Amino acid sequence: MTSLFDSYRLGDLTLPNRVVMAPMTRVRATAEGLATPSMATYYAQRATAGLIVTEGVQPNVVGQSNPGTPGLHTEEQVAAWRPVTAAVHANGGRVFAQLMHGGRVSHPDTTGLQPVGPSAVPAVGDVFTPTGPQPVPVPRALDLAEVPEQAQSYAQAARRAVDAGFDGVELHGANGYLISQFLSSNANLRTDRYGGSVPNRIRFAVEAVSATVEAVGGARTGIRLSPGANFWGVEETEVLELYTELLSELARLDLAYVHLEATTGDETLLALRHVWPGTLVMNPVYPMGAKVTGRSDADRWLELGADLISFGRAFIANPDLVERLRTDLPIAPFDEATYYQGGDAGYLTYPAYQQTA
Template identity: 55%
Template sequence: MTTHATPTTQTITTPTTPTTRTSHPTHLFEPTDLAGIPLANRLVMAPMTRNRATADGVPTPLMATYYAQRAAAGLIVAEAATPNAVGRTYPNITALHTDAHEAGWRQVTEAVRARGGRMFLQLQHGGRVGHPDTSGLTPLAPSPVPLPDGIHTAAGHLPAPVPRELTPDEIAATVADFAAAARRAVAAGFEGVEVHSANGYLLHQFLAGNTNRRTDAYGGPVAHRIRFTMEVVRAVAEAIGPERVGVRLSPGLTVNGIEEGDTEAIYPALVAELRSVGPLAYLHVVYANPSDPVFRAIRAAWPGTLIANPVLPDGPLAAEPVHAAADRLLAAGADLIALGRPFLANPDLVTRLRTGAPLNPVRDAYLMYVGGPEGYTDYPTLPAAGAAG
């Protein structure tokens, strides 16, 4: 999450005719299968928090429009939804622990399904990434270690509070909340859920040495630190079936003040345990680098579908570099490619990448995290592709 600045308005131009991309073999646009779910291509719209829900976390009709515009993706993983109130991170993020949340998400899945799209929902608990000004509650975390750089709230950027250490009973209750949210997700029309064990949120906080200072069965050696993630994944798999469950990982990522300390030990152990749950739908590796030893070890150890999110350059993106980054990961063994910013700014991204057409730039970052259609549902599509929504 970034500190918000004053919004600016940019004029985005779109070519009248798609160009042809440089021709070379690729599997990016081939149909494929995900745990029995047919996908039109290997492109995944990555989960991206965009703060367009109501203050209570209910998805809005505007969100249904946004996701339906991007239904040409082989798979959409919808933005993080919290499984309980204390897990909220930022203002106007989505949740899934009430009937109203479930009904709001149902209008989203129905809109996407009407366009032929497929959706999973990411489930995320913020842990120490939260604030009483947002949730009304003191954040809970593995240990009482605060977020170092503060957090954005409705009142602005504030110092992060010291979280309260989860008790064993609260850990068990949180696991149950994830399972209940997964059942609601399926009832709301999602194909499945992605358990978020990445990006410095609660499950990742249990994995990392600097945020997990516990001395009980959930802290200390790697086998203990992966326990909470495994309990959540097992409970969710038991609730909705392992074939409906994906897991997101971010080995070595330091976002939200995370310092794992022993990345090379954590992820082989975690992947080995994940294999024991059953045939999960997928693993999703964030900022995947095909030359990274940990990524290669995950690919070698994981027998199922691997989604990889490539590292893309900052600044304006172009179709050929994005396509090349995707192809490198496919060549390294990835099965599906997750993209974030390109899908945000290009509702017709599949067509643009297929034809080599220029990509819309992402507008001012402020527009990513405020309510309303600007910088959200008003990105233009290619005339040849037709209106996307």
């Protein structure tokens, strides 16, 4: 039986275990989108994970969703990331940058620009801004000629990520952000080649991934998906057909992995596992739900055919999560109040487990 602690070959990387640190927004970057020394310490503390996937990194200015998030669209941002990747590698780790274009989930107070999306349909909810939460505005629908430019932004950021020392990149195709908006049947009301039918709705995702593969290679490229989810008001029809066709197209590109969230039932997820011939990273618990992924969830999905298991919130308060899982040590609770508050409290202040007499 496959163990969570078996090694795994991922592209050109040998992972010492099958534990993946999932991407989690922590808003600790500077106002200029620069990574900080605290971020280097944070990721280095968690380098025993088989693979770290960073928080979402905006590929361009209009793609920034929240204030305090890092970017990969300037040379200064590339330089700021180098100490982070060097710290992870010095501690024996491997790290991919998650490339996250927020699309319509943004605000002019954050970027100075009107958000863009496949159609002029606003998201549902309030978005963080420098002055606090505000209703999400109506985005500007991308012109047909602009859509490939946004797809290329992932590839351009991927080149910068490799230059910054990352081992690869994960495109954020989940949770209601730009790629997810194009997959959607209610955020995407286009009548051109990017909207309507399933082949048209997957086109942006395939073009963004293809461009990234051309830029840095398939072995350095993954994508995260949330089939059937309803984040930020995004809805999807024909979920199984939509993701079956998407994964069939992506299978031609020899990607490092597909990262699925448990946002739909097991029957659909197992069908998609059957469709996808490559490495599958599984996030076994609904994101931001009441339940936090544990060892039993991981073991169950390894038995069901996943290759790697991603853990999110458990890594916040447990920098030594791999060892705690391996030796059945208690999992420390996290403080939700410090998720996004900035500073080192609730970021660098969680210790490794200390045995007491």
